[in-house]
Amino acid sequence: QTPRTCASPSISPDAFSATKFDYVIIGGGTAGLALASRLADDHSVQIGVIEAGVYHPIDPLIDIPGNVGVGEGHPDLDWAFKSVPQPGLNGNQMPVPRGKMLGGSSGLNFLAWNRASSAEYDVWNQFGKGVDWSFNGFLPYFKDTTTTYQNQTNPFPGIPANETKADFDPNFVGFNGPIQSSYNNIYPDPVFPYVQSLNNLGVPTNANPDNGSASGIINSRSSLDRTRGVRSYAVEYYCRSVSQKNFKVLTNAQVTKILFSASGQSHGSYTATGVQFVSNGKTFTVKASKEVHLSAGSIQTPQLLELSGIGNATLLKSLDITTLIDLPGVGENLQDHIFAGVEYEVKPGVLTFDALHNNATYAAEQSALYNATGTGLLSTFDSTLTWLPFHFYLNSSETTTLQGIFEKVPIQNGTSQSLQHDIQRQWLQEGVVPQNQIVLHSGGQLPPINPNSSYFTAFCGILHPWAHGFVHINTTDPLAHPVIDERYFDNDFDIQAVLSCIKLLLKLQDTAPVSDIITNRTSPAVDIQSDEDLINYIKSNAMSSSHPIGTAAMAPRELGGVVDADLKVYGTTNLRVVDASIIPIIVGANPQQTIYAIGEKVCTFAVFFPEPGGFFLAL
Numbered sequence: 001q002t003p004r005t006c007a008s009p010s011i012s013p014d015a016f017s018a019t020k021f022d023y024v025i026i027g028g029g030t031a032g033l034a035l036a037s038r039l040a041d042d043h044s045v046q047i048g049v050i051e052a053g054v055y056h057p058i059d060p061l062i063d064i065p066g067n068v069g070v071g072e073g074h075p076d077l078d079w080a081f082k083s084v085p086q087p088g089l090n091g092n093q094m095p096v097p098r099g100k101m102l103g104g105s106s107g108l109n110f111l112a113w114n115r116a117s118s119a120e121y122d123v124w125n126q127f128g129k130g131v132d133w134s135f136n137g138f139l140p141y142f143k144d145t146t147t148t149y150q151n152q153t154n155p156f157p158g159i160p161a162n163e164t165k166a167d168f169d170p171n172f173v174g175f176n177g178p179i180q181s182s183y184n185n186i187y188p189d190p191v192f193p194y195v196q197s198l199n200n201l202g203v204p205t206n207a208n209p210d211n212g213s214a215s216g217i218i219n220s221r222s223s224l225d226r227t228r229g230v231r232s233y234a235v236e237y238y239c240r241s242v243s244q245k246n247f248k249v250l251t252n253a254q255v256t257k258i259l260f261s262a263s264g265q266s267h268g269s270y271t272a273t274g275v276q277f278v279s280n281g282k283t284f285t286v287k288a289s290k291e292v293h294l295s296a297g298s299i300q301t302p303q304l305l306e307l308s309g310i311g312n313a314t315l316l317k318s319l320d321i322t323t324l325i326d327l328p329g330v331g332e333n334l335q336d337h338i339f340a341g342v343e344y345e346v347k348p349g350v351l352t353f354d355a356l357h358n359n360a361t362y363a364a365e366q367s368a369l370y371n372a373t374g375t376g377l378l379s380t381f382d383s384t385l386t387w388l389p390f391h392f393y394l395n396s397s398e399t400t401t402l403q404g405i406f407e408k409v410p411i412q413n414g415t416s417q418s419l420q421h422d423i424q425r426q427w428l429q430e431g432v433v434p435q436n437q438i439v440l441h442s443g444g445q446l447p448p449i450n451p452n453s454s455y456f457t458a459f460c461g462i463l464h465p466w467a468h469g470f471v472h473i474n475t476t477d478p479l480a481h482p483v484i485d486e487r488y489f490d491n492d493f494d495i496q497a498v499l500s501c502i503k504l505l506l507k508l509q510d511t512a513p514v515s516d517i518i519t520n521r522t523s524p525a526v527d528i529q530s531d532e533d534l535i536n537y538i539k540s541n542a543m544s545s546s547h548p549i550g551t552a553a554m555a556p557r558e559l560g561g562v563v564d565a566d567l568k569v570y571g572t573t574n575l576r577v578v579d580a581s582i583i584p585i586i587v588g589a590n591p592q593q594t595i596y597a598i599g600e601k602v603c604t605f606a607v608f609f610p611e612p613g614g615f616f617l618a619l
């Protein structure tokens, strides 16, 4: 592996603090770096990014696909938050990994590169008016963010022979963006039998999930530079702009407060003038003459808003924080995908990722191959993802039962939940928008694991859970972790939707060709059979897919919205939130492509390039 050649950030906190910036961006993560790099394309404006983590020009825990997941919990890479104990998880706390590095969570994630069905974006225009957040409104930015690697085939079962060549439609995918996306070129042995068995259970393969219809089994591309076999992440945006004089990135510095004009409100709105930050125990401030952009992610964006006096006045008062803007929606509307898994032991000779741990000779060969060529099993991570509308695997009476259960979920008054409920009701009636996702992992993930055996695990989760949790501060210490409560499985719909999908995965053991490659089911244990026992199993073993969104949501202010369609915080003239927090209703996709696109899209209305050479502020 060779290090990235772009220069490391070198500005000192003193020099950063003394610089006159037009835009200050809090958080050099997924959306933050996409936004900063595009803003810096106008060389007449000064862009300053403050990131709490550091730049890793080379780090096997980030770069090597075979190490995906290993960096979680590492103090140099992960904030390692934790939820409060969850009654819906039989009292367990859920780890909440979030990338703490230049690149943010895009440096920690599982590489899956995809987007949701068009209907899922089209409804965003009901939450914010004046900017087109529909699928078509997103499309140019999905494309701008990506370089799609073309010299590959998609060999999945169920794809007609004439479509296996990766012949991408330029109307839907990009070829010049900073993030590389590619298919795997090696697949562990369970992948094709697993896809065939799902096909045999009635779930079709989808060769073109980028065009707005995501349902079916897909061979997801990965955010992976196939030429080197390494992760491609938001640092590519940093490298794109780092040599420019108008682009400064300060790392190892944590923002503790957003600062507002001392003169207070003007025409009913506050103007952000800069931020306060700490670096190596010393406190600094830095000014922004045009805008402050908050891109600290779904957990820390609401934390910083509250620390700065923007949030629920009752909560702020209880902590002796002066309320500047009473916005009760700050930190609310937290939504996340929740999963449970079924694991099968495979017959000897079936190659899975377990071979990297239980076969020293094979592991050494793969390591040598990867080091020499960037190929082999270490250059891949599982890419088999399945999007399921209920009718793909449930009969109409079972689907109707789930719809009935959904009708009874509690709706919190004064929030956007009634709008979300109407939308999900329509999705359930139409059956087009997927409701479950299945993720295949070609290896052992769930106890009990015999270190000499090999496995595959299929995780099934709910894509539009009804659980709405929160993130709030409970102290004025800006370096403390906020309180996170996702309220997983606090309603019957979420648990029943996962239960029904787990039952589909249990059918795999008797469905060829999976039945030909397995010896037995190891999790849930074979004596766990009744719905009651399966629900208990799900609650005790559930895992988050680490997709928290919605904690500074775009929605009308009277419905608990925090930002308008321009992503500007209500009651401010120039503070925008640009990250996963603004997503109004959770998308049925792995969200990184959407979040990069949010960063890309904001530049079109935070600034406006009318004609080549021309430039003015639109707002």
Ligand SMILES: Cc1cc2nc3c(=O)[nH]c(=O)nc-3n(C[C@H](O)[C@H](O)[C@H](O)COP(=O)(O)OP(=O)(O)OC[C@H]3O[C@@H](n4cnc5c(N)ncnc54)[C@H](O)[C@@H]3O)c2cc1C
Binding pocket: 026, 027, 028, 029, 030, 031, 032, 050, 051, 052, 053, 072, 097, 098, 099, 100, 101, 102, 103, 104, 105, 106, 108, 109, 110, 111, 112, 113, 114, 253, 254, 255, 256, 295, 296, 297, 298, 300, 304, 545, 546, 547, 548, 578, 579, 580, 581, 589, 590, 591, 592, 593, 595
């Ligand atoms: C383990 C894991 C697996 C995932 N797998 C996938 C996947 O396979 N595919 C997919 O599409 N998505 C996946 N995701 C989700 C996806 O990566 C995230 O949703 C996305 O990266 C979030 O982007 P963001 O810009 O909102 O926040 P982030 O990328 O997290 O950026 C926030 C940045 O702000 C910094 N920051 C926070 N507070 C401060 C502060 N006070 N001062 C300065 N800096 C601060 C953080 O250090 C971070 O760099 C996964 C996430 C995780 C954690």
